[in-house]
Amino acid sequence: MRPAREAKTVWVEEIMGIPMSIHLISAGDPDPERADSAARACFDELHEIDHIFSTYRQDSDISRIRRGELMITDADPRVARVWTACERAERETGGMFSAHWRGWFDPTGWVKGWAVEEASRRHLAPLLDSAVAVGINAGGDLQLFTAAQTDWRWQVGIADPRRRGGMIATLEVTDGAIATSGTAERGHHIIDPRTGVPAAGVASATIVSDSLAHADLWATAAVVAGSADHAWIGSAKTRTGIVVDDDGAVTRWLGSTKIDVQQVSGPQAA
Structure with missing residues (x-):
């Protein structure tokens, strides 16, 4: 059922060079401390992933790999996971996506969607045990969750x-x-x-x-x-x-x- 009264809370932060916003729909007054903590954890994870994968940061794992200063096996474990995912994506799309077309590993076209999905599933989706819905907007791309017992x-x-x-x-x-x-x-x-x-x-x-x-x-x-x-x-x-x-x-x-x-x-x- 749809709640008689809905409250909306929004958090906004710039990450990966784009505005990202978290939207929480709750029935009545949400637990502000828990919601704030979840939003902060989600944003912090996205900042961390940006630090690892940014092609603009000279100290990122991706930049160091490109310069030959770091092996993928010695980088953050998420780099190897993304490498594998990008290889699979290139096969599935018949080459319409590639993280290697520049001649080095640049997973920019994969990382944002993957990172937002991973962080939101880990930190935001658990809020549905007491909320109506929660979602994240990353520069117009959305990962959305709704509680099973509502018609939101x-x-x-x-x-x-x-x-x-x-x-x-x-x-x-x-x-x-x-x-x-x-x-x-x-x-x-x-x-x-x-x-x-x-x-x-x-x-x-x-x-x-x-x-x-x-x-x-x-x-x-x-x-x-x-x-x-x-x-x-x-x-x-x-x-x-x-x-x-x-x-x-x-x-x-x-x-x-x-x-x-x-x-x-x-x-x-x-």
């Missing part, structure tokens, strides 16, 4: 990449993750690792999955695949998704089934 739904708007301030859809999510990649905010910054040139043809790709690491991976892969290639949808194992091409064509699917192709013509609901 997260309402997530999907931005129209061709019309600032507009939306092309609203998605309802209980437990799961949503990630969006594209060119609307940062231009053609996503590189096709198979060619070494910027990906083109897709303005935005939004993926809904159980896992933010998985959603983030396939949102990036969808942009790299381009507007003409939707063959990956059948094997990606996503819940649903929306791809908007540069020319305004919208492709939607449910599971592995393409359900709609149309032109953007204004706000829509999904």
